[in-house]
Amino acid sequence: xxxxxxxxxxxxxxxxxxxxxxxxxxxxxxxxxxxxxxxxxxxxxxxxxxxxxxxxxxxxxxxxxxxxxxxxxxxxxxxxxxxxxxxxxxxxxxxxxxxxxxxxxxxxxxxxxxxxxxxxxxxxxxxxxxxxxxxxxxxxxxxxxxxxxxxxxxxxxxxxxxxxxxxxxxxxxxxxxxxxxxxxxxxxxxxxxxxxxxxxxxxxxxxxxxxxxxxxxxxxxxxxxxxxxxxxxxxxxxxxxxxxxxxxxxxxxxxxxxxxxxxxxxxxxxxxxxxxxxxxxxxxxxxxxxxxxxxxxxxxxxxxxxxxxxxxxxxxxxxxxxxxxxxxxxxxxxxxxxxxxxxxxxxxxxxxxxxxxxxxxxxxxxxxxxxxxxxxxxxxxxxxxxxxxxxxxxxxxxxxxxxxxxxxxxxx
Amino acid sequence: xxxxxxxxxxxxxxxxxxxxxxxxxxxxxxxxxxxxxxxxxxxxxxxxxxxxxxxxxxxxxxxxxxxxxxxxxxxxxxxxxxxxxxxxxxxxxxxxxxxxxxxxxxxxxxxxxxxxxxxxxxxxxxxxxxxxxxxxxxxxxxxxxxxxxxxxxxxxxxxxxxxxxxxxxxxxxxxxxxxxxxxxxxxxxxxxxxxxxxxxxxxxxxxxxxxxxxxxxxxxxxxxxxxxxxxxxxxxxxxxxxxxxxxxxxxxxxxxxxxxxxxxxxxxxxxxxxxxxxxxxxxxxxxxxxxxxxxxxxxxxx
Ligand SMILES: Nc1nc2c(ncn2[C@@H]2O[C@H](COP(=O)(O)OP(=O)(O)O)[C@@H](O)[C@H]2O)c(=O)[nH]1
Ligand SMILES: [Mg+2]
Numbered sequence: 001x002x003x004x005x006x007x008x009x010x011x012x013x014x015x016x017x018x019x020x021x022x023x024x025x026x027x028x029x030x031x032x033x034x035x036x037x038x039x040x041x042x043x044x045x046x047x048x049x050x051x052x053x054x055x056x057x058x059x060x061x062x063x064x065x066x067x068x069x070x071x072x073x074x075x076x077x078x079x080x081x082x083x084x085x086x087x088x089x090x091x092x093x094x095x096x097x098x099x100x101x102x103x104x105x106x107x108x109x110x111x112x113x114x115x116x117x118x119x120x121x122x123x124x125x126x127x128x129x130x131x132x133x134x135x136x137x138x139x140x141x142x143x144x145x146x147x148x149x150x151x152x153x154x155x156x157x158x159x160x161x162x163x164x165x166x167x168x169x170x171x172x173x174x175x176x177x178x179x180x181x182x183x184x185x186x187x188x189x190x191x192x193x194x195x196x197x198x199x200x201x202x203x204x205x206x207x208x209x210x211x212x213x214x215x216x217x218x219x220x221x222x223x224x225x226x227x228x229x230x231x232x233x234x235x236x237x238x239x240x241x242x243x244x245x246x247x248x249x250x251x252x253x254x255x256x257x258x259x260x261x262x263x264x265x266x267x268x269x270x271x272x273x274x275x276x277x278x279x280x281x282x283x284x285x286x287x288x289x290x291x292x293x294x295x296x297x298x299x300x301x302x303x304x305x306x307x308x309x310x311x312x313x314x315x316x317x318x319x320x321x322x323x324x325x326x327x328x329x330x331x332x333x334x335x336x337x338x339x340x341x342x343x344x345x346x347x348x349x350x351x352x353x354x355x356x357x358x359x360x361x362x363x364x365x366x367x368x369x370x371x372x373x374x375x376x377x378x379x380x381x382x383x384x385x386x387x388x389x390x391x392x393x394x395x396x397x398x399x400x401x402x403x404x405x406x407x408x409x410x411x412x
Numbered sequence: 413x414x415x416x417x418x419x420x421x422x423x424x425x426x427x428x429x430x431x432x433x434x435x436x437x438x439x440x441x442x443x444x445x446x447x448x449x450x451x452x453x454x455x456x457x458x459x460x461x462x463x464x465x466x467x468x469x470x471x472x473x474x475x476x477x478x479x480x481x482x483x484x485x486x487x488x489x490x491x492x493x494x495x496x497x498x499x500x501x502x503x504x505x506x507x508x509x510x511x512x513x514x515x516x517x518x519x520x521x522x523x524x525x526x527x528x529x530x531x532x533x534x535x536x537x538x539x540x541x542x543x544x545x546x547x548x549x550x551x552x553x554x555x556x557x558x559x560x561x562x563x564x565x566x567x568x569x570x571x572x573x574x575x576x577x578x579x580x581x582x583x584x585x586x587x588x589x590x591x592x593x594x595x596x597x598x599x600x601x602x603x604x605x606x607x608x609x610x611x612x613x614x615x616x617x618x619x620x621x622x623x624x625x626x627x628x629x630x631x632x633x634x635x636x637x638x639x640x641x642x643x644x645x646x647x648x649x650x651x652x653x654x655x656x657x658x659x660x661x662x663x664x665x666x667x668x669x670x671x672x673x674x675x676x677x678x679x680x681x682x683x684x685x686x687x688x689x690x691x692x693x694x695x696x697x698x699x700x701x702x703x704x705x706x707x708x709x710x711x712x713x714x
Contacts, residue, residue, distance in 0.1 A: 003420040070575065072556045073549045075602045082420040084600055096577050103579040211417050224433040227466040234465055241462070243430045243581075248416070272425075272461050280416045284429040284462070297437045321577050335582055338437060394580045403586035405576045 001077070004210055007086040007101045007134070009125035010111030015142045019111065019180035020074055020087050023202065026187040029076035070094075071101040080206040090121060095354065095368035096321040098128055099408050103394065106210045107136040109201075114147045114177070118160040124354045130168040131317060131370065131410060133390055135213045137165070137173045140201065145179040149192045167357070174208075176201050214281050218384065219247025220308060220392045221301040222337035227286060239270065239286035240295060245337065245391040247303070248280040249287065254304040257295055258382035263304055264291040281391075298339035300382040300392075308382045308392060314375045315412040317352075317386075320365040322399065322406035327364040332406065334377055336395035342378040343397070349373065375409070386410040421609055425458065428597040430581060431560060432462035435542050435595050436469040438585035442542040442595075445531075446472040446499075448484030449660040450617060451546030451598065454606050456491065457615055458597060470544070471498040475530050477523040478505045479641045479662040487618040502534045518643075522665045532568045535592055542585065542593045550602040560599050566590035603658075604683055611676045623656045623674040634667035658683070 008016040023029075074085040086101030088094070102108065108129045112122055129137055139161050147153045154177045165173045176185060177193050178201060184190035187202045199207070227239040249255075253266045268288035271279050279285040287301060295301075302308055320326050326345060334343040349372040351362035365371045386393030397407035418426075435442050444459065446452045459468055472492055476485075492499035504523050507530040508515060516522060535543065549556045559575050561583045576584060585593050598606070610617065627638040629648045636642060638650055641664050655668035656679070673679045 001420050002417065003423045070557045070572065072553075073600065074556060075550050075600070077420075077602075077604075082605070100577045100579055104581070211414070214416075216416055224430070225437045225469075227463065229466045237465065239466075241433050243426060243433075245581075273464055282423065282426050283418070284426045284433070333586075335584065337582060338434070390580070394582070396577075396579055396582050396584060398584055398586055403584070403588060405579070405584045408577065408579050 001079075001081060002211065003082050003084065004107065004205060004208070005084045005086070005105050006107040006109060006205070007088055007098070007105040008109045008111065009088060009090060009098060009102075009129070010142075011090045011113070011116075011119060011121035014090065014111040014113045015180045016087060016090065016111055019109070019140065019142065019178075019186070020085055022180045022183055022186050023083075023085075024074060024076050026183060027076045027078055027202070071097050078202070078206055083205065090125070092121075092124065092354075092368065095124075095128070096319060096408075098125065099132065099319045099321070102128055102132040102134055103408065105132075105134050106213060107138065107205070107208060108134045109138045109140050111140050111142050112157055112161070114141050114143045114150075114153055114157065117157050118164060120355045122161070123164055123356070126164050126168055126170065127352075127354050127357060127370075130170055131319075133387060133410075135172060135210070136208055137170050138201070138204065139173060139175045141175065141177045142180050144177045144184060144193060145182055149177075149184075149190075151195045154196075174198070174204060176204065215246040215389055215391065216248055216280060217246075218306055218308075218389055218392075219249055219253075219303045220245050220384070220389070221249065221285075221287060222339065222392075223295055223297055223299045223301060224338045225297060226295065238292070239288055240301065241284075241286050242301075242338070243284045244279050244281045246281045246389055247306070248278055249285075249303070250278040255289070255301050256304045256307060257293060258300045258302060258308065259310045259380040260294075260299070261310075262291075262293045264289040264293060266290075298337075300337075300339070302382070308384045308389075310380045310382045312377045312380050313346075314377065314381075314383070314409075316373050316375050316395075316409045317412065318365075318371050318373050318397070318410075319408045320367060320369045320371065320406070321408065322404065323367055324399075324406075325364045325366050326369075326371075326407070331400065332397040333400055334375065334381070334395050334397055334409070336381055336383060336411075337392065339381060340398075341381055342400075343375050346374040346376050383411050385412055387412075421605065421612060424598070424601055424605060425461070425609070427581070427600065428455075428458045429462040431583065431595065431597040432459055432544070434583045434585065435544060436463070438583070439542040439593070441538060441540050442470040442544060443473045443500075443535075443538065443540045444468070444470050444544045445546075446474050446488065447546070447660070448474070448480065448488045448618060449546070450606055450610060450621065451548065453487075453491075453615060453617060454598060454601075454609060455544065455546050456495070457609075457613055460495075468497050471500050473500045473502070473534060473538075473540075473543075475527050475534065476501050476503045476505075477527055477662050478503060479523055479639075479664050481618070481620055481657075481660060481663055483618045483620045484660050500534070500538070502530050502537075504530045506530075507533060522662060524662060524665055528568065535568070540592060541587065542595055544595045544597065546598055547596050548601050548603070548606070549596075549599050558596065558599070560596050561585055562594045562596065563587060564592055564594055568592075570594075604680070607676070607680050607683060611680060618660065620657045620660060621679070623654055623672050625652060626655050626668065627651070628653050628655065628668060631667075635670065636667055637663055639663045 010016050072087045088098040088101035178185040185200045189200045223240045223242045225241045267290045270286040331344045350359040352370045384392040393411045395409040399406045559578045628635040656671045
């Protein structure tokens with residue numbers, strides 16, 4: 001059984017929370033006591049049906065305002081797969097929350113209200129999905145019950161979205177008409193949508209190939225921690241603990257430690273306390289090298305025949321996540337995997353309108369803005385372009401005084 | 413399936429090990445909060461995988477309410493001994509005396525809330541900057557929103573509206589003086605995942621997780637163990653039942669489930685078939701209000 005992480009996106013009231021509630025409910029992942037609790041609350045809302053959205057809106061403020069504020073993580077599994085859902089809020093003021101949920105997603109479900117079709121928010125969510133390079137997109141045309149399950153309505157939405165997908169370079173898009181409220185095409189295929197020939201949403205989620213999304217060709221191993229027991233019997237033990245974020249490492253491989261550029265060979269590999277011949281992404285492991293070279297947390301062990309770029313000048317698409325604005329010349333800490341370096345915003349090239357993709361000149365950025373910037377770091381960092389290797393091309397900016405995470409960087 | 417495909421438990425395990433090592437790399441004085449329950453036992457197993465053959469870069473810390481199951485305490489002491497890792501125990505009893513706190517009254521007088529005082533004192537005593545805990549997002553709605561690195565102010569408070577964005581697998585553990593971070597390596601695990609992992613790794617558990625006979629009373633449909641810590645009413649009938657525990661907390665606020673499952677396979681089949689959530693079935697303290705957990709977390713609770 002493997003694992004699929006997905007995010008749901010859509011405008012307020014498109015039915016995200018209902019859809020997730022429906023998936024949990026129909027896959028029998030909701031327990032009686034949880035149902036009883038939401039049944040009680042649904043009655044307070046004077047609704048006949050139970051309000052499945054209440055399953056995911058976990059904070060008091062969310063229940064009071066009837067909206068989703070922060071990303072809620074939900075879990076369910078079928079005999080085929082375990083699923084991790086990030087239910088992210090749709091409103092523009094919560095763009096940063098959506099970016100957070102999207103950063104680890106293998107797949108995005110973008111909801112469209114069949115009555116409204118492709119709207120500005122659909123475009124924004126799709127732009128975010130494309131910026132964050134979510135490998136698979138499902139366009140779920142919801143509330144089909146409210147348009148008499150009409151094939152024409154659905155087809156027109158598909159025609160519109162194909163244009164959006166083309167302009168954003170989204171090349172793995174699947175379209176499914178459904179009704180989250182009544183469960184049409186969620187788990188079982190609905191007779192009311194007999195004209196639709198594809199799979200139900202759940203069978204699609206169960207079968208979409210995600211294994212190939214794990215990069216096994218570009219070996220990257222950021223060192224997190226050095227294990228040195230320094231006991232009598234393990235006197236010379238020196239193991240580099242970390243996670244293979246991409247690629248495969250084998251005993252005997254020639255490696256280079258970056259950013260310093262020193263070279264050695266892999267002498268021994270441990271995985272879960274056992275010596276093995278190879279490790280691969282996303283396994284955690286301990287690597288031992290033949291030579292005694294100075295390596296510490298934040299260094300990257302890469303294979304010598306396949307090196308990441310190492311530089312102090314970065315071109316970055318940045319989603320700004322703080323209330324305090326970003327301006328040219330501001331200094332932040334930049335963290336990429338386990339490496340943290342000081343950095344300065346050199347230049348803002350443009351601001352991207354996340355609804356239209358239009359680029360405009362800008363000298364500062366506010367909360368939820370997406371901008372293109374040049375960043376200079378105080379020391380070199382090994383990285384890959386985000387579009388080539390998500391695992392080694394995403395970085396965060398940290399405010400040195402408040403310590404808060406203020407930006408999400410997609411390195412170009 | 414290629415030889416490079418992983419089971420979902422391998423994904424979850426690697427993610428948790430990665431989080432453990434981030435704690436070791438980012439903090440000066442971390443601690444692993446150990447309760448003797450299955451989730452913290454799972455954490456210990458993951459820590460072994462993250463750091464052996466080295467020692468844990470943190471002590472195990474237990475906040476002992478004085479109302480614990482003796483089986484869980486025995487397990488705790490034996491585990492620390494066997495692993496050769498440092499165990500720190502701080503007692504709620506001592507905090508109550510030192511701070512003149514008022515013990516809750518009533519039939520199931522729970523020290524669950526008082527536990528927070530001892531926890532915060534212990535954090536201060538040892539200047540812990542990160543506390544690793546076994547909370548899971550599937551347990552409860554407020555937890556579903558919590559970050560893996562969750563920053564708490566010096567009063568231990570969680571502000572759900574001011575959470576840091578947490579992107580990719582990059583964890584920002586930077587804090588101001590006096591703040592600390594609660595870290596949840598098994599955030600993405602469900603109850604069933606934990607049980608499946610315990611089975612796969614052949615992890616030993618305290619005996620109360622398996623079916624045994626016990627004197628209990630029936631309190632509004634929940635079976636509560638008879639102990640020195642609860643007051644029986646004249647109307648209570650003591651029943652002898654065959655039970656096991658699904659979670660292990662205080663004897664005053666954890667209910668047992670009737671079960672004949674005396675091995676892990678049977679437990680997993682029962683849990684797969686069950687229709688009630690773990691907290692709903694076994695926690696007497698969560699029923700108070702819809703936002704009970706959110707409120708307690710805001711006040712420093714785990
Ligand atoms: N008729 C109909 N109503 C729906 C459907 N899905 C959701 N709704 C309703 O639309 C409203 C908004 O749903 P909700 O799940 O809260 O949307 P969210 O803001 O995207 O999370 C609620 O009143 C739902 O009951 C559907 O398929 N058909
Ligand atoms: Mg919602």
